Amino acid sequence: MKNLNLLLAGVFFCVAAVWSGLLVTAQVQLGSLGRAPAEEGGPLFPSREPGLAIQGRAVYVDLGCVACHTQQVRPAGQGSDIARGYGVRPSVARDYVLQPQVLLGQRRVGPDLANYGARAKSDAELAAFLATPAAGVNHPPYAFLTAERSAALVAYLKSLRQDYSSPEAKLKQ
Amino acid sequence: MSQENRPARPPGRPPESGFARLSRTEAGLRGPFLCFFTSAVLWLVVASVLALVAAVKLHRPDFLGACEPATYGRVAAAARDTFVYGWGFNALFAVNFWIMAQLGRFEFRNGWLATLGGATWNLALTYGVVQVIRGDLGGFALLDLPREVGPVLLVAFLLSALWSVVAYARRSGGQHFVSQWYIVAATFALPLVYLLAQLMVLWFPTVGAVQALAHAWFVQNLLFLWFGASALAAAYYFVPKILGRPLGHYYLAPIGFWTLFLFSGLAAPAALLGGPIPVWLQSVGVVASVLGLVPVVVLAINFLSTLSVDGGWGRSWNSTTLRFVVVGVVSFLLFGVLAAVFSTRDLSAVLAFTSFAEGQVQLLTYGAATMVLFGASYFILPRLTGSLWPSTKLVHVHFWSAFLGLLVAVGAALAGGWQAGHQPSAPSTPWALAGSVAAFLLLVGHVAFALNAFGMILASTTPTSEGRHD
Numbered sequence: 036m037k038n039l040n041l042l043l044a045g046v047f048f049c050v051a052a053v054w055s056g057l058l059v060t061a062q063v064q065l066g067s068l069g070r071a072p073a074e075e076g077g078p079l080f081p082s083r084e085p086g087l088a089i090q091g092r093a094v095y096v097d098l099g100c101v102a103c104h105t106q107q108v109r110p111a112g113q114g115s116d117i118a119r120g121y122g123v124r125p126s127v128a129r130d131y132v133l134q135p136q137v138l139l140g141q142r143r144v145g146p147d148l149a150n151y152g153a154r155a156k157s158d159a160e161l162a163a164f165l166a167t168p169a170a171g172v173n174h175p176p177y178a179f180l181t182a183e184r185s186a187a188l189v190a191y192l193k194s195l196r197q198d199y200s201s202p203e204a205k206l207k208q
Numbered sequence: 209m210s211q212e213n214r215p216a217r218p219p220g221r222p223p224e225s226g227f228a229r230l231s232r233t234e235a236g237l238r239g240p241f242l243c244f245f246t247s248a249v250l251w252l253v254v255a256s257v258l259a260l261v262a263a264v265k266l267h268r269p270d271f272l273g274a275c276e277p278a279t280y281g282r283v284a285a286a287a288r289d290t291f292v293y294g295w296g297f298n299a300l301f302a303v304n305f306w307i308m309a310q311l312g313r314f315e316f317r318n319g320w321l322a323t324l325g326g327a328t329w330n331l332a333l334t335y336g337v338v339q340v341i342r343g344d345l346g347g348f349a350l351l352d353l354p355r356e357v358g359p360v361l362l363v364a365f366l367l368s369a370l371w372s373v374v375a376y377a378r379r380s381g382g383q384h385f386v387s388q389w390y391i392v393a394a395t396f397a398l399p400l401v402y403l404l405a406q407l408m409v410l411w412f413p414t415v416g417a418v419q420a421l422a423h424a425w426f427v428q429n430l431l432f433l434w435f436g437a438s439a440l441a442a443a444y445y446f447v448p449k450i451l452g453r454p455l456g457h458y459y460l461a462p463i464g465f466w467t468l469f470l471f472s473g474l475a476a477p478a479a480l481l482g483g484p485i486p487v488w489l490q491s492v493g494v495v496a497s498v499l500g501l502v503p504v505v506v507l508a509i510n511f512l513s514t515l516s517v518d519g520g521w522g523r524s525w526n527s528t529t530l531r532f533v534v535v536g537v538v539s540f541l542l543f544g545v546l547a548a549v550f551s552t553r554d555l556s557a558v559l560a561f562t563s564f565a566e567g568q569v570q571l572l573t574y575g576a577a578t579m580v581l582f583g584a585s586y587f588i589l590p591r592l593t594g595s596l597w598p599s600t601k602l603v604h605v606h607f608w609s610a611f612l613g614l615l616v617a618v619g620a621a622l623a624g625g626w627q628a629g630h631q632p633s634a635p636s637t638p639w640a641l642a643g644s645v646a647a648f649l650l651l652v653g654h655v656a657f658a659l660n661a662f663g664m665i666l667a668s669t670t671p672t673s674e675g676r677h678d
Binding site (some may be wrong): 147 | 267269270273274275276279281282285318347348351373376377382384389392396400404408414415418419420421425429466468470473476477480481482483484485489494553557558565566591621636
């Protein structure tokens with residue numbers, strides 16, 4: 036490795052080979068995914084987020100909620116997510132096609148939120164929880180949120196649903 | 209290995225410097241080195257304070273609860289960014305360049321360019337961290353600075369770090385050593401990876417799940433090919449140099465080098481096991497993670513065979529530099545084994561999303577890279593400043609606080625993660641408390657290091673070889 040050009044060429048090959056092998060291939064495989072019905076003629080999923088939920092997503096990102104909450108449900112053989120009630124089916128790539136920035140998360144200090152909308156409390160209860168969490172719950176108080184931001188965050192959290200069938204992950208009847 | 213006008217040295221042993229006074233090589237890089245180093249130490253103290261606040265908030269979520277900028281997500285992101293981009297990058301710029309200049313006898317004549325790069329880097333980072341605290345952060349760890357900061361950091365990186373490649377290209381005598389390969393490769397690979405990740409995640413986002421994969425690939429490369437490779441370069445330099453003997457089984461080093469660079473990035477999908485990416489990618493990630501044991505074995509043979517001869521371990525303990533560096537080497541080997549073993553499906557299924565992965569990252573970024581950087585500082589700074597370390601007590605406080613903090617932080621994260629994976633309903637507070645204790649210990653150590661380092665720099669006189677603490 037006395038020759039600089041050879042060394043750089045080798046390193047470039049390592050990076051380029053892995054990048055094209057993993058990322059370009061993945062983009063080719065998944066890049067054309069879009070909304071789809073579970074069965075022909077059915078409604079398209081995932082649903083588009085309502086406007087208030089889009090604002091709420093920005094609040095979710097600003098507060099750094101992704102540091103403690105994931106949004107991905109793993110299949111039954113890979114962890115106990117479904118058994119713990121986080122979802123009714125595993126998350127698939129199609130679930131995220133409408134998200135400009137996916138928020139899969141890497142750590143669960145709190146519960147997974149991929150399908151939170153399906154088990155959420157009422158809007159008022161959720162807003163109250165965010166402002167003043169119940170004693171003993173390891174969640175910070177967000178009393179500083181204005182009513183508008185709180186309502187938007189609640190709308191976003193309630194919009195999180197993966198309880199529909201998709202071509203890759205059918206719900207069990 | 210040809211040598212011109214130079215006495216022969218055995219392969220696997222870096223050339224001696226032994227300068228009585230500041231050499232021309234060192235004189236040229238003194239200014240840029242001190243610029244990067246002082247910035248790095250300041251960022252380290254800031255990162256330590258933020259990390260302590262974040263650690264406390266994990267078991268006292270109402271701590272500073274009324275203050276929106278102190279939200280856990282923001283503080284944790286700011287702590288991570290200041291540690292990685294503030295401390296890690298600045299310190300690696302400085303140490304990498306010093307090693308390259310020493311090994312290549314490179315006389316640096318354009319220090320202002322590197323200093324300009326350093327100033328740009330730190331200004332952009334300061335802006336980015338302030339924006340993160342204000343709530344302008346993304347959803348991907350280590351890519352969470354505002355996206356407009358990315359191109360500035362990239363340019364600053366090129367101005368600051370590419371001198372290492374120049375130093376290799378213009379080295380005198382044509383000699384080469386394993387440390388140089390690692391630094392050149394790391395310096396060349398990281399901007400490529402950063403650019404591609406920025407494009408795929410922030411500027412022209414790919415379809416949902418591919419973003420997550422691109423992010424995992426970026427983090428994997430950042431950890432292994434920048435922090436890991438740079439730390440290994442320094443370890444490869446200091447261990448044989450201070451022990452005064454050739455590196456054991458040096459002929460294996462190229463195998464370790466190339467396998468590290470090939471398998472590290474390929475292992476990225478292992479971070480998304482069970483996630484919404486194709487199963488074949490997950491399998492590739494697991495296989496590459498296990499193959500990552502190959503460079504770890506090579507590194508273990510290189511370092512352990514060098515340290516196990518002629519009382520090497522004992523001599524390492526008695527050298528401030530080597531004490532830190534050896535902790536770094538052992539941490540890297542441990543990290544490599546953990547990364548391979550715990551990427552398998554069964555273990556990942558249990559430990560994913562717990563603090564276990566965080567413990568592994570700490571083992572690399574702090575246990576390996578930071579400890580090696582501390583060791584390098586104790587070797588280099590007296591040579592460049594011509595001053596003694598002002599306080600031996602602070603050196604001891606620094607080592608023991610950093611070492612114990614590392615043990616407690618990594619131990620609590622791994623044990624807490626293991627418990628959370630096996631008993632999700634068990635209370636996590638004791639482990640979070642231990643994390644706060646570790647963060648406090650690290651802060652104490654870093655303040656001691658900063659006081660000593662700034663005391664030394666302020667007392668800087670005409671550089672001589674006296675007063676070295678290596």
